[in-house]
Amino acid sequence: MGITELTVTLWQERRVLEELLAATGQALAPPRNSAGGPAEAPRAESDLRKELGLIRLARDVEMAAVAREWGLGPATGLAGLAAGAPTDSWRWILDSHHQALTDLEVRLRAGRTAEARGTTPPANPVPEEPPRPGGPEDGAGGPGWPELPDSLLGHALHAVSEGSLITDAAQRIVYANAAFTTITGYTFEELLGKNCRILQGPGSDRETLAALSSRLERGETFRGTILNYRKNGSPFWNALTVSPLRDDDGRITHFVSVQRDITAQVALQEELRFLALHDPLTGLPNRSGLEQRLDAAPSAPEVALGVIRFDNFRQVNDTFGREAGDALLCEMARRLKSNLRSTDFLARIGGDEFILLITGMHDAGSHRQLESVAARLHRAVETPVPLGGGNSIDVEMIMGLALHRGGPEGFDASRRRAAAALSDLISHGAERRQWWNLAGPDDPSPVPDTGPPATAPAPEAAARRAGNPLAGPHAPVGTLSLVLQPVVDLRTGRVDLLEALARVNIDGHPPVGPADFLPALAGHEVDQLFRDGLEQALSHLSRWDRAGRSFRISVNLSPTTLLDPACTGWVASALERHGITPDRLVLELLETGAITSPVQAAALSNLRALGVCLAMDDLGSGYSSLQRLSVLPFNAVKIDGALTAQLRTRPVRTLTILATLIQLGRDLDWEVIIEGLEDAALTEAARILAPPYGQGYFLAPPLEPEDVPAWIEVFAPPGADGGLETFLGALAYTWQFTRLRSPHPGPQARCPLTAFLNAHAGPGSPALDWHGLQHGPAKDASEPGARLVDWLADRSIEEYARSPLH
Numbered sequence: 001m002g003i004t005e006l007t008v009t010l011w012q013e014r015r016v017l018e019e020l021l022a023a024t025g026q027a028l029a030p031p032r033n034s035a036g037g038p039a040e041a042p043r044a045e046s047d048l049r050k051e052l053g054l055i056r057l058a059r060d061v062e063m064a065a066v067a068r069e070w071g072l073g074p075a076t077g078l079a080g081l082a083a084g085a086p087t088d089s090w091r092w093i094l095d096s097h098h099q100a101l102t103d104l105e106v107r108l109r110a111g112r113t114a115e116a117r118g119t120t121p122p123a124n125p126v127p128e129e130p131p132r133p134g135g136p137e138d139g140a141g142g143p144g145w146p147e148l149p150d151s152l153l154g155h156a157l158h159a160v161s162e163g164s165l166i167t168d169a170a171q172r173i174v175y176a177n178a179a180f181t182t183i184t185g186y187t188f189e190e191l192l193g194k195n196c197r198i199l200q201g202p203g204s205d206r207e208t209l210a211a212l213s214s215r216l217e218r219g220e221t222f223r224g225t226i227l228n229y230r231k232n233g234s235p236f237w238n239a240l241t242v243s244p245l246r247d248d249d250g251r252i253t254h255f256v257s258v259q260r261d262i263t264a265q266v267a268l269q270e271e272l273r274f275l276a277l278h279d280p281l282t283g284l285p286n287r288s289g290l291e292q293r294l295d296a297a298p299s300a301p302e303v304a305l306g307v308i309r310f311d312n313f314r315q316v317n318d319t320f321g322r323e324a325g326d327a328l329l330c331e332m333a334r335r336l337k338s339n340l341r342s343t344d345f346l347a348r349i350g351g352d353e354f355i356l357l358i359t360g361m362h363d364a365g366s367h368r369q370l371e372s373v374a375a376r377l378h379r380a381v382e383t384p385v386p387l388g389g390g391n392s393i394d395v396e397m398i399m400g401l402a403l404h405r406g407g408p409e410g411f412d413a414s415r416r417r418a419a420a421a422l423s424d425l426i427s428h429g430a431e432r433r434q435w436w437n438l439a440g441p442d443d444p445s446p447v448p449d450t451g452p453p454a455t456a457p458a459p460e461a462a463a464r465r466a467g468n469p470l471a472g473p474h475a476p477v478g479t480l481s482l483v484l485q486p487v488v489d490l491r492t493g494r495v496d497l498l499e500a501l502a503r504v505n506i507d508g509h510p511p512v513g514p515a516d517f518l519p520a521l522a523g524h525e526v527d528q529l530f531r532d533g534l535e536q537a538l539s540h541l542s543r544w545d546r547a548g549r550s551f552r553i554s555v556n557l558s559p560t561t562l563l564d565p566a567c568t569g570w571v572a573s574a575l576e577r578h579g580i581t582p583d584r585l586v587l588e589l590l591e592t593g594a595i596t597s598p599v600q601a602a603a604l605s606n607l608r609a610l611g612v613c614l615a616m617d618d619l620g621s622g623y624s625s626l627q628r629l630s631v632l633p634f635n636a637v638k639i640d641g642a643l644t645a646q647l648r649t650r651p652v653r654t655l656t657i658l659a660t661l662i663q664l665g666r667d668l669d670w671e672v673i674i675e676g677l678e679d680a681a682l683t684e685a686a687r688i689l690a691p692p693y694g695q696g697y698f699l700a701p702p703l704e705p706e707d708v709p710a711w712i713e714v715f716a717p718p719g720a721d722g723g724l725e726t727f728l729g730a731l732a733y734t735w736q737f738t739r740l741r742s743p744h745p746g747p748q749a750r751c752p753l754t755a756f757l758n759a760h761a762g763p764g765s766p767a768l769d770w771h772g773l774q775h776g777p778a779k780d781a782s783e784p785g786a787r788l789v790d791w792l793a794d795r796s797i798e799e800y801a802r803s804p805l806h
Helices: 003-023 045-069 078-084 087-117 150-159 178-184 206-217 263-277 287-296 313-320 322-338 363-381 410-431 459-465 514-520 523-546 559-563 567-578 598-610 626-631 641-648 651-667 680-689 705-714 727-738 752-760 766-773 782-802
Strands: 163-168 173-176 222-229 235-246 252-261 303-310 345-350 353-359 385-388 391-393 397-403 436-438 479-489 495-505 552-557 585-589 613-619 636-639 671-674
Touching: 163 178, 178 252, 206 222, 206 235, 235 263, 263 287, 287 345, 287 353, 287 410, 303 322, 303 410, 313 322, 322 345, 322 353, 322 363, 322 385, 322 641, 353 363, 363 397, 363 436, 397 410, 410 436, 479 523, 479 705, 495 514, 495 523, 523 552, 523 559, 523 567, 523 705, 552 559, 552 613, 559 598, 567 585, 567 598, 598 613, 636 641, 636 651, 641 651, 641 680, 641 782, 651 671, 651 680, 651 727, 651 782, 680 727, 680 782, 727 752, 727 782, 752 766, 766 782
Parallel strands: 397 436, 495 552, 552 585, 585 613, 613 636, 636 671
Antiparallel strands: 163 173, 163 252, 222 235, 235 252, 303 353, 303 397, 345 353, 385 391, 479 495
16 A cells, blocks of 8 residues: 555544544534644655554544443444443544544655655664553564654553553563553553552452463463452452563563453442332332342241231321422331331332241241231331421331242232232221231132233222222222323423323222222233223324324333233234324233243233333332343333432432443433432433433323323423533533543533532632642543532432422
8 A cells, every 4th residue: 555545544534533523413623733743754654554554543442442431342443332332431532533534644744745755664663652661671672663753652552541561571560551540540650560460459350360370371362350459458349451572483572451340230230139129219129139138038937928918008198298208118117128028028128018928937826926927017006107308197008928839830820819808908908906807718819821811800899908098898889090191202392192090980989090990900900901091002102193293102010910821912902993003002011920920921022023011110119120131021111119219319329320321222222211309400311321211200200191282292302402500510511520430521611510519519619629630631521520529419318308298
């Protein structure tokens, strides 16, 4: 390739850059003037070709690092980064690459002139720059190294965001780049000539170190994760790759390592492992954690399973708000757990439903043992529960118990029998003699997988069994209706998806929601409820279609309904009857039951083949676990509102978890919907995290179907101006850069955080100085960025504590 051909290659390289940026609606930043310095001697074509190769290499290394940071594939191109990572995380790569190409173009012009005059320099000119760290005398510039300008190689290595280290064959450090010194806290002078053991400490795994030493002695590449220590003694998890470099005779002359601080990712993995088995609100084991415990538990008669509910939980939610309800659940979880024996086990599987395992039961004295455990548990409700704001409430607790049966359906069977005992308590109302009830040995087992055709549920019976205040032998008959809650596209503010929420209406009384009637319905009643709800939902879509309005709609689907082989046929017939294409229907698989039967798995596959969208409801609650997410064919994931609510009390950790789940959705092409956006702060934080969709009362309450079109006409999405209005939103904005150790983009005067801090920080606040440093060099931004995150997190928690919702 001559100089002219290289010029064409350079032009093509720039065109690729321009087309990639044009696809994202942007343009290349103007490069600095490369011709303003002293004239540079023309370089040989071979040097310029190698230089272009190194520019491409530096670009690809940076792209791979950003792709890994955002959970994308290592071969992700710029177009993939544009789709899957924030602009500020990759835009600088293009600008840097553009500048490098511009600098090379200047040298190409000199090369073309020299070529025309016949004065092209020799292919391997003697470099005039100072030698690399280590120098030729140490072998760093000897055989096996590409003949490239030393200043360019040093610039490329220093520009890489991952730590790079070069040692000689005796593993003495001869080079460390800027990222390595930033990660470890050592200066280059302190590292020069030292062995890498300087980073090891008491927590460094001996087996990993032995494997590292063994591989290097054999001349092989090592890849692994190890706990290292910074200069100040603080530990960090290091993703390490070490490779040998050989000369032309095959002798190892150096080792090159690439190191990356993955402490945050390791901590997040631990957090996700915890969340896979625990309820994010109360910290108690969730359904998966309960099943894990049951797998290890002996079968009846040694274990009793209890279902605990609180009579007035709905009243707390309706009167004081969801935050008060969450506070009640957390306090009751703490009280119940403190009154358990060390051998017993408590879990929360959703709503106000807690599951208790009582171990060490014996037939002869089981009732006396239960009386003793129940007396201890009842202490939890013998004093009022504070709800904040000077409010408190006396809690009424009831419990149904059943001796646990083993077998593949052991948990569901025991839970249904305990729930039946609970319903029996509820039906007696104020006449019940005690607050707990033990199911008899002949109480019904679960509904079989298949059975006779479904019949219509009796809503009034469901209300009585669920403890509705209307309960009684002569309760009036109720009717099913739907309210629709809009799901908002947080990117555009548009609404094209509505969630259908079931209500049972009884004349003269408030509507009864699913939390009250759904747990007590029999299997065939749940199936009929789904069919009736689907029929109404599609009827609404059809009516709007005729009026020229097109929406999608989501309908809740219980896992037990999938046990009926006719399930897919019901859906297909309803779609055809109303003239609705399958892609406009979303079925939300509820978190209330397991998917263990091949019949259920086949039904989900058939629904997907039909073209219906499947969503997992309430990720982080009940059966909606990461394990379920990994094996079932979902199109969409809804993040449980209880997890979203943790932004108010544990904001930084929750931001990390939510961002990871959102990125997981991007990687696997799921629509991600954040639920529980109940106020301005949660909504602003969610908008900054950039999930596709959000849902909650702050955006829109559930609406009567006839009110939906008028509401959409006047709806104005919050945050359209891009400004910041809450401390939680300001925290989310700052955290997204601090977690990447990245300065804030653009001039400080136009940064949205500037206006917010000017309005809320007060004169002389250190937050103003910390923010100013975020618009300077990256090396000056990390520590003040962390302090700014802590400052904003504290004020976000204080902001919530002062809010009327608390």
